Amino acid sequence: MRLAFVGIQLKRLYRLVLLPFILTACILLAGLLLEGSWSPGRIRPVMMALTQVPVIAAGLSTAFVLNGDPIVELTESTPTGWRKVQVTRLLIITGAFLAAAGLLFIGLHLMRLWPRDQGWVSIITPVGSIFIVNCLVFLIAVLTMSMPTSSLASIAIWLFLCFIWDPYITDPVRQRLVPMIIAAAGAIFGWKICSDAERNVVKVAAL
Amino acid sequence: MFISIDHLTKDFRGRPAALNDLTVDLPQGMIGLIGPNGAGKTTLMRILTGIIKPTKGKVFIDGQDLSSPANRRNLKRHLGYLPQHITPYDNLTPLEFLDYIGILKMIDNKHVRQEQAHTLLEQVGLEDVMNQPIGGLSGGMRRRVGIAQALMGGPQLLVVDEPTAGLDPEERMRFRTLLAQLGQDRTVILSTHILDDVAQTCPWVCVLRFGRKQYDGPTEGLIHEAAGHTWVTPPIAAPPDNATIINAEPTPQGTRYRIVTDTPPAGSVETAPNLEDGYMALASER
Numbered sequence: 332m333r334l335a336f337v338g339i340q341l342k343r344l345y346r347l348v349l350l351p352f353i354l355t356a357c358i359l360l361a362g363l364l365l366e367g368s369w370s371p372g373r374i375r376p377v378m379m380a381l382t383q384v385p386v387i388a389a390g391l392s393t394a395f396v397l398n399g400d401p402i403v404e405l406t407e408s409t410p411t412g413w414r415k416v417q418v419t420r421l422l423i424i425t426g427a428f429l430a431a432a433g434l435l436f437i438g439l440h441l442m443r444l445w446p447r448d449q450g451w452v453s454i455i456t457p458v459g460s461i462f463i464v465n466c467l468v469f470l471i472a473v474l475t476m477s478m479p480t481s482s483l484a485s486i487a488i489w490l491f492l493c494f495i496w497d498p499y500i501t502d503p504v505r506q507r508l509v510p511m512i513i514a515a516a517g518a519i520f521g522w523k524i525c526s527d528a529e530r531n532v533v534k535v536a537a538l
Numbered sequence: 539m540f541i542s543i544d545h546l547t548k549d550f551r552g553r554p555a556a557l558n559d560l561t562v563d564l565p566q567g568m569i570g571l572i573g574p575n576g577a578g579k580t581t582l583m584r585i586l587t588g589i590i591k592p593t594k595g596k597v598f599i600d601g602q603d604l605s606s607p608a609n610r611r612n613l614k615r616h617l618g619y620l621p622q623h624i625t626p627y628d629n630l631t632p633l634e635f636l637d638y639i640g641i642l643k644m645i646d647n648k649h650v651r652q653e654q655a656h657t658l659l660e661q662v663g664l665e666d667v668m669n670q671p672i673g674g675l676s677g678g679m680r681r682r683v684g685i686a687q688a689l690m691g692g693p694q695l696l697v698v699d700e701p702t703a704g705l706d707p708e709e710r711m712r713f714r715t716l717l718a719q720l721g722q723d724r725t726v727i728l729s730t731h732i733l734d735d736v737a738q739t740c741p742w743v744c745v746l747r748f749g750r751k752q753y754d755g756p757t758e759g760l761i762h763e764a765a766g767h768t769w770v771t772p773p774i775a776a777p778p779d780n781a782t783i784i785n786a787e788p789t790p791q792g793t794r795y796r797i798v799t800d801t802p803p804a805g806s807v808e809t810a811p812n813l814e815d816g817y818m819a820l821a822s823e824r
Contacts, residue, residue, distance in 0.1 A: 335646060335648065339638050343627075401624070401625035401627070402624060402625070404589065404623075404624075405619060405621055405687070408587045408617060408621075409639070409643050410615050410644050411643075416642075529589065529591065532584065533590075
């Protein structure tokens, strides 16, 4: 992929790329401040709630980034095509949130504040959540090309992981690996559908 | 570029065929594509730009068959397209937007992109606002950004869909002069409902109706369709029957109608037809 192409997408998205790092810094700062005054047992439930914020933000940011572009038809008339634009945007936003999630885990793990910490393997929990949410939001965005639907879907996926899946599957690897495989399959399916220029143009025109 | 369209059909699920066995050859230069809403103009342009594939039939551009993905990719490198509804990113300046389009068109050299963007923005008269956000520009200026983006990469085929819709008369005049200049050394397909734009700029015209070709040939030929059938009535109270009314001019004595018919009311004077008359004469023939 050409550098100029990635660069211009990065330029368009830079505010959203900074968002996960700002969130990570805020959560780590909160952890540091609370560490001095509260016991770890009291801080962990707060951290459990705060560590969900980047997952929700990732889903909503991805829904925002992948929808509402006013030049889909024009992009399809160029040799680059719409799929390359969408996939590049997905990779940029997901990459930023994954990196920030990794940093968040490392910070909280070192402070012994990561909820349900089972060692370094627990990094798969935040990283996996973001991977799952973003892959599935990509699929929904490709299928519907609608920002409200994609945003609602991102919340629904997060709710499923947080309240239905995670409480019952406690082993971190099993907890994330199965949904990650399903999400990756969904993203590949979305990637295939996204190559249909006619569908993309007609879908946008119908909105 | 010479475009040859061979028995082209495009079906969309659950709707009548957008294009129905269309066969037409389009020469180099300015070509007007006209027809009523739903005639298949936009579908034809999307096929010509390689965005959608026909259900049946083929399109050849300079002998290259567009059904081959490699030929479609190659075409897109030499294509400029201005879709009907284009809203350039509000937060970018015209210069940044053209740079972005240049990247999409795979112009890798930054200096080449920037130089082209500057030249084109000057050509469309936007040199004073090239560094202002597009969101603050007038509708006419945004359309000009649209045409400038279509010209990035020096395309040999330019496809423009309703480029003058919503422009004020001054902007329209400037726009069609620009299109006429562009048509001197490339193929420009201009789809529009504004027949005056076609009359002023296109030596060749193609008329579509219900997805079929109704006329294809010199613009003069289409005008000639109404020769001997175009009349101006004396001021009368009610519009004449069995006539296609082109326009109506109220006078104190009644309304004077410009009509296309074989049976004009008494006292009507035959007049030289224009493209509108020719188009309406063709429409009433169907």
